[in-house]
Amino acid sequence: REMVKALEDGEEWEGMDVEEAIAEDPLEVAIRADWHSPGDDADVDLEFKILLCTGGPAVRIIGGLGQWKQPDSVKIEYQDWSAGKIETYPTDANAIENLALGDGVRIDALITAKPTLFEAINAGCGGNCPLKMLGDPVFYEHLSFALDRSRPNSESLLKKLNEILSSMYKDGTLVDLSMQFYGQNLIPKL
Structure with a gap:
């Protein structure tokens, strides 16, 4: 399963599966x-x-x-x-x-x-945060990044990025980074 989605020129983002997402960005009320x-x-x-x-x-x-x-x-x-x-x-x-x-x-x-609300509430919204x-x-917005397949060595770069991300997922590094920078786990379960 690829964690990095390689897009050809003109290919749409629509229909991206959660398996292809590096992180999920939940939208809250x-x-x-x-x-x-x-x-x-x-x-x-x-x-x-x-x-x-x-x-x-x-x-x-x-x-x-x-x-x-x-x-x-x-x-x-x-x-x-x-x-x-x-x-x-x-x-x-x-x-x-x-x-x-x-x-x-x-x-x-x-x-x-x-994450935006979490940070605003914890920071106090510029004062006493009443939210x-x-x-x-x-719903969840699935976050990822794309590679241009028309560039030289894009397939080998894609393979290497997937190996690195897979390793970071398996050893918990992605979750650790999410907790460090967002204070919550935004990494989807694969």
Whole structure:
């Protein structure tokens, strides 16, 4: 099984299997840790405002509130609509700053990479970070790198890279590096 995907000119990235990924980047929903309902009825589904980073999918999050007015269920729908105002930000850091401003001040939730949220929460979001991750990741982005097969020696380079990555996977080096730089294991189980 190759851990490095060699791409020919014009070949698409679509359809890449997890076996070909070097790491997985889970995308998480973040809300304010002190999030509360604008009303008192804990059984009513609410529609939250959602952040969409530039180039991201249109997403609507619908959630129910639990006994302590915390989200206890979340349904994520990918939308094919353009109605309403969609907030976009140039970077995840801008979105995190706006969510940290307060409940509903600019946005109610955001979706971004788990390592980005993890780092922001641990670093305090530039101050007292009032954010938390909500449930399991929405989906995983599989990270890899490509080689140009039209370049000389690409096959031998591909073989050597796969040997090195396979060895690093087997001896735990990839997991160690993930823990060192991200504070969590982002290496897929092969």
